Amino acid sequence: MGLSDPDWDIVMRAPLFKAMGATITRAMIGDRGPKTYGRGERVFDEGDPADGFFCLIEGWAKLYRLREDGEEVVVAIFSAGETFAEVAMFLGGRFPAGCEAVSPARILKIDAAKLRRAVMDQPQLAFDMLAAASMRLRQLVDEIEHLKARSAPQRIADFFVRQAAATSGPARIALPYEKALIASRLGMKPESFSRALGKLAGLGVAVERESVSIADVARLAAFAVG
Amino acid sequence: MGLSDPDWDIVMRAPLFKAMGATITRAMIGDRGPKTYGRGERVFDEGDPADGFFCLIEGWAKLYRLREDGEEVVVAIFSAGETFAEVAMFLGGRFPAGCEAVSPARILKIDAAKLRRAVMDQPQLAFDMLAAASMRLRQLVDEIEHLKARSAPQRIADFFVRQAAATSGPARIALPYEKALIASRLGMKPESFSRALGKLAGLGVAVERESVSIADVARLAAFAVG
DNA sequence: GGGCTCGCTTGACCTTGGTCAAGGACGGCG
DNA sequence: CGCCGTCCTTGACCAAGGTCAAGCGAGCCC
Structure with missing residues (x-):
């Protein structure tokens, strides 16, 4: 197998x-x-x-x-x-x-x-x-x-894109229990993480308690590199 | 040789x-x-x-x-x-x-x-x-x-220390003609570079047109890591 | 020498994200 | 059911650095 x-x-x-x-x-x-x-x-x-x-x-x-x-x-x-x-x-x-x-x-x-x-x-x-x-x-x-080159929302978007198994279309990814863990993983504070997630809502990212659903991975990927 | x-x-x-x-x-x-x-x-x-x-x-x-x-x-x-x-x-x-x-x-x-x-x-x-x-x-x-917390002056100090052949005492290092080149190398704008240099004056760093003299490399190194 | 360009500096303002502090929301437990 | 602890969110504030724009100084060509 x-x-x-x-x-x-x-x-x-x-x-x-x-x-x-x-x-x-x-x-x-x-x-x-x-x-x-x-x-x-x-x-x-x-x-x-x-x-x-x-x-x-x-x-x-x-x-x-x-x-x-x-x-x-x-x-x-x-x-x-x-x-x-x-x-x-x-x-x-x-x-x-x-x-x-x-x-x-x-x-x-x-x-x-x-x-x-x-x-x-x-x-x-x-x-x-x-x-x-x-x-x-x-x-x-x-x-x-040039860490400045990518904003917090972009880093999160990039991270989600890497997590997703698909490279386009909709996807859903699971988060570990604590979001603070992801924040530290991405080099930012939990507060910033939370705020940045809000900004991603406009790009078809919906956050539930333990998972995230993405309307279109390709669109998110485009935002992440931009 | x-x-x-x-x-x-x-x-x-x-x-x-x-x-x-x-x-x-x-x-x-x-x-x-x-x-x-x-x-x-x-x-x-x-x-x-x-x-x-x-x-x-x-x-x-x-x-x-x-x-x-x-x-x-x-x-x-x-x-x-x-x-x-x-x-x-x-x-x-x-x-x-x-x-x-x-x-x-x-x-x-x-x-x-x-x-x-x-x-x-x-x-x-x-x-x-x-x-x-x-x-x-x-x-x-x-x-x-974690350590992305290094300010512009610190990054410049670190950079100068690496440039210097000596690890303590006074040193003088040559700069390329355009300072904008160094700025981009360090991931900052020329304006920020210029301002940050001003802040290093207090640590025994004197900037001339095409070179920099350092009063004590060890002191600068200490500032860079702090 | 007078104007010119180009690189550097300086100043005023704005955006980003960190910090501190105060609420929610949810689950566990008595 | 209500108390509590934990995690998450939100708001107000601040510091660092980017942005825009103006001023300055050195070299250069006529």
């Missing part, structure tokens, strides 16, 4: 898979499917051997550390189309943090061994991946330097 | 070289020195084979494309401590843009062949570089999402 076509779309948005190309990616993933997690379910624990990396296909997951006093510190939040835990895997050690699903989620795991074998067989692949990493680095530096 | 010690400091600030580690970097660069370019001199042209990448040690260079109507579009501006053209090199094709020195500059070129050989000999190196790239990515994401 492999991935469905919309799932492939999402997987191929990840820079790492883009770098490898669709053919090699498909060969590496084979017909393994994503695993489904419930809200609060563990993906891996701190200290587990880092024998692979992950690609989130649907839902949300958080990376967290437990401080000595038992308090949890959220290190990062991932959502659809993002890969994570590659660092630990490339270094070949153990996970320095735990990961759990924040909402129901589907997550694909890719074996380190398979990636390693692919790179050894075909060292050019390493260069492709480095090229992708460099490109992404440059892009992020740009983002830092 | 290898690099001088302050030059090494600057080279090792580049993430790519950090990833490889000082030993391999030194082995790869060997005793090749940087080439000196005059203002307006070509570093490479669009369409040249991408047989290496570059590290800017002193001065400024711009990456540009010529549109069909002959108009020049500046794609990026580089200054001390930055590497560029890695993407084209990793992909092993031709340069998709031209590059020329905007001010007198010293630029080090690293052969693709040497890097390629190092990676082929020692595929683990590719993983190390990927791990470093991923780590840097994560770090940049953090910077975007």
Whole structure:
């Protein structure tokens, strides 16, 4: 049981898979499917051997550390189309943090061994991946330097578009329980998030308690880049 | 004739070289020195084979494309401590843009062949570089999402500190002819740049027409991170 | 030298988003 | 059913930086 076509779309948005190309990616993933997690379910624990990396296909997951006093510190939040835990895997050690699903989620795991074998067989692949990493680095530096270029509503629109499985037409996406989580994910305060959502109403975005419905993803996408 | 010690400091600030580690970097660069370019001199042209990448040690260079109507579009501006053209090199094709020195500059070129050989000999190196790239990515994401709180004066201070060869004490750095270029490089308008410079006067930064003198680099660095 | 252009600075005003603080809305629980 | 805590929204205010527009100074060409 492999991935469905919309799932492939999402997987191929990840820079790492883009770098490898669709053919090699498909060969590496084979017909393994994503695993489904419930809200609060563990993906891996701190200290587990880092024998692979992950690609989130649907839902949300958080990376967290437990401080000595038992308090949890959220290190990062991932959502659809993002890969994570590659660092630990490339270094070949153990996970320095735990990961759990924040909402129901589907997550694909890719074996380190398979990636390693692919790179050894075909060292050019390493260069492709480095090229992708460099490109992404440059892009992020740009983002830092001209963060002003995109307003809060635009960043939210962009985020919703990435979440949506479809690239045009209507869509509905699920939000994790707390909206403050999304706000921090997008680098803004909950208040700004709330206000910005109001401004998106004019573009066919309706927000319910735990989900968002979009009248036309393509229209929202156009607004996000503008 | 290898690099001088302050030059090494600057080279090792580049993430790519950090990833490889000082030993391999030194082995790869060997005793090749940087080439000196005059203002307006070509570093490479669009369409040249991408047989290496570059590290800017002193001065400024711009990456540009010529549109069909002959108009020049500046794609990026580089200054001390930055590497560029890695993407084209990793992909092993031709340069998709031209590059020329905007001010007198010293630029080090690293052969693709040497890097390629190092990676082929020692595929683990590719993983190390990927791990470093991923780590840097994560770090940049953090910077975007949390630490976007750096004011214009702070960004300028940070920029000047990176430019300076020394890490403490007084320094003088050269600016390219138009300050608007620096402003765009730092993601702000020339007006804001001008005003922000005024605020740095209190920290021992004196601006002349084409250069800046800094009373104490360490003090400026402290302000930049604060 | 006088006018000219071009880059830089300065001033007044506006938009964006952060901050602080005060309400709602909903669910859990006694 | 009402009390309460949590999350979300809303409003008033503020600081940073963008925008528009005018002034200034240096080089340049006649």
